[in-house]
Amino acid sequence: MxxxxxxxxxxxxxxxxxxxxxxxxxxxxxxxxxxxxxxxxxxxxxxxxxxxxxxxxxxxxxxxxxxxxxxxxxxxxxxxxxxxxxxxxxxxxxxxxxxxxxxxxxxxxxxxHTSDQHPWFVESRSSRSNPKADWYVWSDSKPDGTPPNNWMSIFGGSAWQWDPTRLQYYMHNFLTSQPDLNLHNxxxxxxxxxxxxxxxxxxxxxxxxxxxxxxxxDLELRDNPALAPERRNANTAPAVNPYNYQEHLYDxxxxxxxxxxxxxxxxxxxxxxxxxxxxxxxxxxxxxxxxxxxxxxxxxxxxxxxxxxxxxxxxxxxxxxxxxxxxxxxxxxxxxxxxxxxxxxxxxxxxxxxxxxxxxxxxxxxxxxxxxxxxxxxxxxxxxxxxxxxxxxxxxxxxxxxxxxxxxxxxxxxxxxxxxxxxxxxxxxxxxxxxxxxxxxxxxxxxxxxxxxxxxxxxxxxxxxxxxKQHPAFAKGEIEFRACEAPLLSFERTFGNETILCLFNMSGETVTAQRPVERLEVLEGHGFGSQLAEDRITLPAWSGFFARVE
CATH class of the missing domain: 3.20.20.80 (Glycosidases)
Known part of the structure; x- marks a missing residue:
């Protein structure tokens, strides 16, 4: 097909x-x-x-x-x-x-990863010698029975779950019911x-x-190093999750x-x-x-x-x-x-x-x-x-x-x-x-x-x-920033023979910006009420201004 x-x-x-x-x-x-x-x-x-x-x-x-x-x-x-x-x-x-x-x-x-109900995992966990035994990430425990390393799950706790049939741990970056596939295979x-x-x-x-x-x-299952507190953030996992405490080099x-x-x-x-x-x-x-x-x-x-x-x-x-x-x-x-x-x-x-x-x-x-x-x-x-x-x-x-x-x-x-x-x-x-x-x-x-x-x-x-869609510069063009001092953000988008000046007021108050020295053709159809005067551009709260640079 x-x-x-x-x-x-x-x-x-x-x-x-x-x-x-x-x-x-x-x-x-x-x-x-x-x-x-x-x-x-x-x-x-x-x-x-x-x-x-x-x-x-x-x-x-x-x-x-x-x-x-x-x-x-x-x-x-x-x-x-x-x-x-x-x-x-x-x-x-x-x-x-x-x-x-x-x-x-x-x-x-x-x-x-898959569900633990996927037929691949059902077969994989059935023994250490079945045809799909190596389709997921399995490991023996440490001598004391604890997980093979310190890797953490995004959903909290260890990234390893004990399986009583194989007497091994399997890896899960997310829920325990989401075993990780072994793409090394x-x-x-x-x-x-x-x-x-x-x-x-x-x-x-x-x-x-x-x-x-x-x-x-990592095939060697090396421990992840600790992450310095000043480098931790809550963008990948919430701040309450210790997942943020590691530098994820190996998992x-x-x-x-x-x-x-x-x-x-x-x-x-x-x-x-x-x-x-x-x-x-x-x-x-x-x-x-x-x-x-x-x-x-x-x-x-x-x-x-x-x-x-x-x-x-x-x-x-x-x-x-x-x-x-x-x-x-x-x-x-x-x-x-x-x-x-x-x-x-x-x-x-x-x-x-x-x-x-x-x-x-x-x-x-x-x-x-x-x-x-x-x-x-x-x-x-x-x-x-x-x-x-x-x-x-x-x-x-x-x-x-x-x-x-x-x-x-x-x-x-x-x-x-x-x-x-x-x-x-x-x-x-x-x-x-x-x-x-x-x-x-x-x-x-x-x-x-x-x-x-x-x-x-x-x-x-x-x-x-x-x-x-009326201006291909937005979809395909290059970008060059002009000014980034709050509350104004200004950049140009350029594609072919068209350069568009984009100016944004990132605040809840009306602001004015100095008019650029270039000749501008104001673009309409975007829905904002910004105004171009002889020497300045006035932007209402939370608004944008767009003009073709000639």
Missing amino acids: TQAIGSTLQADRDWWRGAVIYQIYPRSYQDSNGDGIGDLKGITARLPHVASLGVDAIWISPFFTSPMKDFGYDVSNYTDVDPIFGLLADFDALIAEAHRLGIRVMIDLVLS PQVQDALLAVERFWLERGVDGFRLDTINFYFH KNRPENLEFLKRFRAVMDEFPAIAAVGEVGDSQIGLEIAGQYTSGNDKMHMCYAFEFLAPDPLTPAGVAQVLHDFARAAPEGWACWAFSNHDVVRHVTRWGQGIADHQAHAKFLASLLMTLRGSVCIYQGEELGLTEADLAYEDLQDPYGIQFWPDFKGRDGCRTPMVWEKDAVNGGFSTGKPWLPVPPDHVRGAVSVQQTDPNSVLNHYRRFLTFR
């Missing part, structure tokens, strides 16, 4: 460079059968909304067969759809409809590449690769990964117009890893790290520093920036403490994200300005939050259902009881409400995405 390209899609191998990708968390997007859980048919029914935004692609979080201990990121069958999400035929219909609407489809592959690599090929032949346009830097471990970020990524890329290159974005789960050396993984045009097309998913306040100097650091670490690479996703506090809440005009702030953040050099990921509900939901302990589903409550409340607050209709039960998400509560304040900002308001956050996203 060859890749299915819809009538409105061209086989452009470079489509991903500067693309805007809309992330869908399927459990929470649209429920089509009333069981309270979103599904593939629900996504298909809502694709017109996605198309109305003007994005280039969707990324769908895992929908594969799974016991759902980590809500799909614990896969028990890589080549089938979990019944709660539907059937393979439903996925085929989703791809066909997306392609008809001009939307490419990327899926989330979790290759570093060529048979494991071949099996994962077969999974990749299965979905490419089914018509997907690319992949988001989960925890891409976790694929390999991830291993050099052997580069050759596997080349193998993965070679399979993609057999098909037209395929792209992959890798998630680099490391806040210590994330950009350096992203640079390695996107160099040479033979590994990942793009990577995103955690710099803009962090809790640190957003500042002009900070934005410029991240872009400078990426350019230094990945001179051959391409970034994919995200402000929110299914794992972190929504950015309008994370960066919005003490801000009076949340709507203006949300519009400003969207515009900033979509003018940075790189591709863009937008997380569902971001286009509505949804805030982080504050859930009661009894409503939590996320094992991460349950483990560290109340100091860390987990990821459920950013995973609550999408809200479609203000006057429908559960905001139009489901006729049944949703798997997570639908916050009443979210319902008040549902799609049906914002649809008819020209000044809504939703219509700003649509307007700005149209504006972005």
